[in-house]
Amino acid sequence: MVSTPYELLRTELQRDGSRPLLTFYDDATGERVELSVTTFDNWVAKTAGMLRDDLAADAGDRAVLQLPPHWQTLVWAGACWALGVCVTDSIHNASVVVAGPDALEDAAASDVQDVVALSLRPMGARFTDPLPIGVLDYAVEVPGHPDVLVPYVPPPSEELALEHGDSVHTLSGVLDLARDRAEQLGAEPGARLLIAGGELPSALIDALLVPLVVGGSAVLVRNEDTSARAARINSERVTVEAVPAETT
Known part of the structure; x- marks a missing residue:
């Protein structure tokens, strides 16, 4: 049995890389993005390459994701776990902060060494306005990194993966949570889950890890127009509605 999220992603890539893994909607902008297992893996590899090569992140480091549930947020979690970097909600002892527009000002003013900014605009576009000095624009920095993460030394399964409040889980532990x-x-094999709302730790489990452990896919909705939910469930062939749950 695979013991880390990245091992599971790579296993699913070999099993059926062309199948959909994540469909993302932002009802405020009309954005819809669909990522196959292969495309998601490519984004994870590029982001992990940026983390490792540009930001010197390694197993045992900590990254704060000051981001809403979003397809790029799931990519960042996957990249952190590929390297053994713990995703945490505490800025204390963090070496990297990844911030969206709403959190950018506070992130830039923090004492954390590296700050990466995500515009969260459709198609992963860059910021249109200049960023604070020293803050990296993810959309500018990540494209130059390879689609495959090599050379690569897998982190041990007991490396910390997720810290939320008083709850701490290892790389193998988050897979246990997902199962x-x-x-x-x-959620049966091949299930297609709908996730709308909820906190980030819950979305990381429901929209990324549960689909991986059941060989299925997720529909992740930001700024949901609830009046469109029934039509979306039908058009996207959703089989499970994932009501947000606490990550404990």
């Missing part, structure tokens, strides 16, 4: 969550939701 338990899949059972709770009744």
